[in-house]
Amino acid sequence: MQECVELSPFQEEKLLYYFKFLEPDGNNVLNATSRSRLMEKIFGFTGWAPQDRRAIQCLEVHDAFFEILFKKAEEKGGEHGTASLADWYAIWSHMLPGVKGMSGFPIWLQLMPKVLFEMIDRDYDDKICKEELAYFYHKLIASDKSPETLEKWTTEAFNQMTDNGKYRLDFDSFEQIFANFLIGRTPHGPGKYIFGCFNHESSIPFTLIERPADSDQ
Known part of the structure; x- marks a missing residue:
């Protein structure tokens, strides 16, 4: 029998935000329309043309994600062809046991x-800046929030994701943060x-794994 873990209340809360991102219509069911x-929202946000490599990969990854x-x-x-919020939680409770990273x-x-x-990363410079994160929140995550709230949230998020500017928010860092989002059972960490x-505060700061310095050749 496949191992199963009970999701913590905070995991359910985080995963609800992800579910809402995937389900733009707000009817608490993922289906083909979702x-x-x-995809319409993502391509409108990014401006990717259908033949763009990024658009093709985005479509393929999400098609596989939804089908599974x-x-x-x-x-x-x-x-058939749907996943309710209860299904969503059940699926993650079976995928998370024993997982330590992506x-x-x-x-x-x-x-x-x-x-x-x-x-x-709208300018494709291999790092996410604060302005890009703010635009993502504004267009795809919290379009109903005031500019003041979005500025506050973005500053808080970006500081946590970069350890107050100590690290670039490049892909390696973002991948760690995404893993923290999926795996973390408590509010600790920027995932x-x-x-x-944004409803929980961590009393223990999350620190990205510092890469070893390049050795002299």
């Missing part, structure tokens, strides 16, 4: 941080900020 609407979600939900007794997830999920990173979960 997938189409999500639907399959797993149906295996658990769900309706390499422990299926390949279709390992590709998701790269897709998200390329969406946010909660990816999809706009």
Whole structure:
């Protein structure tokens, strides 16, 4: 029997934000319409042409993601071609046990941080700046919030994600943060900020793993 873990309340809260990101219509069910609407929003946000490599990869990764979600939900007794919020939580409770980092997830999920990173990195300079993160929040995460709230949230998130500017928010760092989003059971760490979960404060700062200095050749 496949191992299962009970999600912590905070994990459920974080995953609810991700679910809402994937389900733009707000009806608490993922289906083919959700997938189409999500792609419309993403391509409208990024401006990617259909033949763009990034657009193709984004579509392929999300197609695989949705199809596997639907399959797993149906295996658990769900309706064909859909995944409810309860299905969503059940799927993650079976995927998370024993996972320590992104390499422990299926390949279709390992590709998701790269897709998200390329969406946010609008000038394609291999790092996310504060302005790019703010634009992502404004257009895809919290479009109903005031500019003042978005500025406050973005500053808080960017400071946490970069250890107050100590690190660049490049892909390696973003991948760690995405893993923290999926795996972390408590509010500690910056992963909660990816999809706009700003309701918890951590008393223990999260520090990115510092890379070893390059050795002299």
